Amino acid sequence: MSPSVLPVWFLLLLPATVGAAPPVSSKPAPIRAASVESDVERYARRCQSQTAHRIARPQGTMLWGTKRSWDPDKPTDERTSVLVSVALASPRQAEAGVKALRFDGGRLWAVPPPEAGATASDVVGTVLQGTASDGKPVEVAICGAEPAPEEPGRVFYRIEAWNAVAREWENPCVALDRVPAPRALAVGGVWDSSGAHVDAADQITFACENGAITKCIVWGYAPWASRNGQSLAGLHQACTRLARADYCGNGRSHTHQDTTIDIYDRLGVLEQATEATREWDPSKASFEAAWAPDGATCLARTRDGRALETLLQECPDRFQADPGDAPEAVERCTVRRVGVKSGAELLRNLSYGPPKPAAPPAREP
Template sequence: MRLRLAFAVFAALMFAAPAASAAVQVRETRFELTLPDGRTLGSEDLVGAEMEIRDERGEVFTARLDAIEPAAEDPAVLLHRFSMLDARSGQWRPLCNADAYGRRAGFPVAGRWDAKGRYVKDPQSWFLTCTSGSQGKCVLWGYNPFRKAPSGADLAPFYQACQHMVRADYDGRGAPHTRNGTLILWGDVAGVSDDASDDPSWKFEAGWGPDGAVCVARTRWENLLPTAVLLESQPRLAAAPCDKAEARRRGALLFNHSK
């Protein structure tokens, strides 16, 4: 099938509605395209489709949906393999960078991001994310913002907190303090994941909420951001000690350990 769609972009890889001839929506991590004759096409039906995408700089490029496969972490999440057309060479290349498993894939997610970088649970909007980035990782880790936790809790705030945790964005201002490929253990208060480990080399790092860390025991990379420097500039993150109990007392949704 050869299908061409036109999308406008709110921000980097964030899409608005396409042309009036068709209506596109996202149900969790899959496209639903309603055609003028009433037929609905899902992501699986759109393999081979080419999309004209306008990015946040106003530049237009062509992307193509090459394949669909379920994610190993959660088969309900569909991984979309996109290529983009290099205007100079005329060659197609992967749209997404490789993740820790070598996958160059992404998927759409319902919702949007506001000017302050906060996730907004808006079913009428959607964006495209790659599995190599925090927005994709947090869905794969179980924090799909349109689902409920085993405890019944809304996962949207957990999804936002996860963005800060993945990026080691301690003060919640959007600046990362980690390196690609860094491993962490994480857990939460909602029963999605457990950060327990018998390995004493994993040390408690921080507790996380929707606005960033609630307390920090140690930074992930001392040579990127020394713990003392962070706590001097952000004294609200200090605690004696900062451990899981104290992080819970301060309202943490997520916790993590690092080496």
């Protein structure tokens, strides 16, 4: 089966720990306890493709993939983050001669470029001024740069942010079992608390591996890329809504971990899966929703099983009953966005749907 037709699971399995290029760093890596790996385990991993797959164990609630707060005991909203934007001008600290950084084509470049020629490591050691979702400043250090093996033009960055609570440098990215030391991609612009993307000159987002922004890029929707002359920026933004089941376009997710979905689009970046695999069985899936950059355009049912009426209370006047005027080939919706015609969507997805409740035990006569 072609990778373009594989069903998508929320937490993308990235080549973070196997097969990635060694990090380029201006300071020694912290000493960590090394796990003992037997020869049998080590040899079992030989000769295997280490390129990024679109199938992995899921999660799906994080947009940036960053920690919500430096204080783990503090109640937080899912729309908060310790780091939402980074300014590229006027670094707080940089290598000699570097006056600013520039974002282009999925990576950062030193300004002015070195006379010997630009490399990914030119920006390592730079400390930039960032901002948290509450508007407070936070310094961000670039500690390493790792070109992606499957696409060397795209660079993953090892970053640390200054934790003003603990008074130490710390990786702001949320670690999960599959990616215990997550990296970040540099992405142009800023995402606000509603999940909307805003173009901002000389500002980027450091999007962590376990968040929707980065996962959608690795799935194929890099916002700086194009396909058949059409920019993928809109598809990427729609994907960030889809990946988190943000139906109302308000930044709130409606999904659980371990939820499998299948994504497809009209450009053919991702095609609908038709063959059963260990992770996905198309015969058990059904249409869930269609998506635009600002949320769902039509909805058949919710992904997490909550009543559709409950969801509609979250964004009243946004949806109405589907008038049923869509072409027969289009999956049937239960509700459709007010004022949005069929065909306006950029992405569509299938999912298994909520599990059916167990039947009550039969009463004895």
